Amino acid sequence: EADIYQTPRYLVIGTGKKITLECSQTMGHDKMYWYQQDPGMELHLIHYSYGVNSTEKGDLSSESTVSRIRTEHFPLTLESARPSHTSQYLCASSRTEFEKLFFGSGTQLSVL
Amino acid sequence: KQEVTQIPAALSVPEGENLVLNCSFTDSAIYNLQWFRQDPGKGLTSLLLIQSSQREQTSGRLNASLDKSSGRSTLYIAASQPGDSATYLCAVTKQGAQKLVFGQGTRLTINP
Numbered sequence: 576e577a578d579i580y581q582t583p584r585y586l587v588i589g590t591g592k593k594i595t596l597e598c599s600q601t602m603g604h605d606k607m608y609w610y611q612q613d614p615g616m617e618l619h620l621i622h623y624s625y626g627v628n629s630t631e632k633g634d635l636s637s638e639s640t641v642s643r644i645r646t647e648h649f650p651l652t653l654e655s656a657r658p659s660h661t662s663q664y665l666c667a668s669s670r671t672e673f674e675k676l677f678f679g680s681g682t683q684l685s686v687l
Numbered sequence: 688k689q690e691v692t693q694i695p696a697a698l699s700v701p702e703g704e705n706l707v708l709n710c711s712f713t714d715s716a717i718y719n720l721q722w723f724r725q726d727p728g729k730g731l732t733s734l735l736l737i738q739s740s741q742r743e744q745t746s747g748r749l750n751a752s753l754d755k756s757s758g759r760s761t762l763y764i765a766a767s768q769p770g771d772s773a774t775y776l777c778a779v780t781k782q783g784a785q786k787l788v789f790g791q792g793t794r795l796t797i798n799p
Contacts, residue, residue, distance in 0.1 A: 581730075608786075617691075617791040618731075618776075633786070665730055673718050673738075673780060676787060678730035 578602055581666050581679035588656055589687050596651045596682045598666030606672055607649040610665040611635060612681075618665065624649055625672075656686045689714045689781045691790035699796040702769060708762040708793045710777035715755050718780040722751050722762050725774045725792065734775075735762070767797045 579600040588594060600607070605626045610618040610633075620633030624643040638660070639653050649668075653660055666679045690713045700706050710720070719738045723731040735744045735751040737760070743752040750763040760777055774794045778787040 615791075618778075618789045620786055623786065663728075667731075672786065675733045675736050676721065676723075676731075676778075677733065678723075680730045681728070683728065 579666065579668055579677050579679045581664075581682050583682060584680060585683045585685075587685045587687065590655075590657055592656050592686075594653050594656055594684070596664055596666075596684070598649045598651070598679055599647050600649075600668045600677070601647060602668065602670070602677070603646065604668035604670050604677075605646065606669045607643065608667045608669075608676070609633070609639075609641060609649070609651050610667065611637065612663045612665060614663075622651065656684075658686050660684060661686050689717075689779060689784070689788045691777060691779055691788050693775075693777060693790035693793050695793060696791065697794040697796075699798060700767060701798050702767060704767050705763065705765050706767055706795075708764070708775050708795070710760040710762070710790055712758045712760075712779050712788075714781060715758050716782040717755065718782055720751075720753055720760050720777060720779045721787070722749075722760075723776045723778065725776060727774075731776065764795075769797045769799050771795065772797045 582597045607624045609622040612618045619635035621637040622641040665681045669676045721736045722734045725731045737753040748765040774792040776792040778789040
């Protein structure tokens with residue numbers, strides 16, 4: 576059973592607000608990822624980390640930023656949210672990049 | 688660039704039938720292929736992972752095959768049940784990229 580948690584589950588905010596989406600895992604995984612998914616569409620990698628103090632941008636350009644100060648924690652921040660940021664954000668982790676990927680339940684973000 | 692395609696986009700079958708979901712990828716230089724299940728508005732659950740050296744993996748009523756040379760994988764579901772209704776996604780880890788590339792998924796509905 577995967578132990579990876581995302582909060583909040585749902586978030587509705589106004590344009591211009593700063594938000595942080597939380598992601599934590601208790602499995603000791605070094606590899607962590609953030610994906611963005613629009614309804615009915617494929618997942619796009621927006622950020623990943625291979626360990627503490629290591630972060631990289633993914634394949635899809637995103638205005639969000641991430642940090643990895645602790646192994647278990649990989650938060651995503653939007654400094655100024657816009658309606659175009661409305662989407663589902665999924666956090667995932669794995670022991671290595673070649674093993675099973677475990678996902679959190681996701682955060683559904685709506686920016687009005 | 689690695690591209691992953693899943694056909695059909697949607698499938699509806701009566702309960703009890705055996706069915707096959709298809710996944711194709713353009714670049715055969717992969718480390719592995721994973722099949723995931725996603726319920727509406729939720730994260731993904733890894734079902735099966737096939738390493739590039741393997742031909743198939745089985746878990747309960749699920750069997751996944753991999754033909755790397757032709758760039759194809761199938762997910763076979765035996766004796767389908769209404770609880771199998773979900774979107775099924777395949778993803779490959781490309782050699783050298785160390786990141787997953789996802790297909791758009793097949794939305795499966797099992798009718799009682």
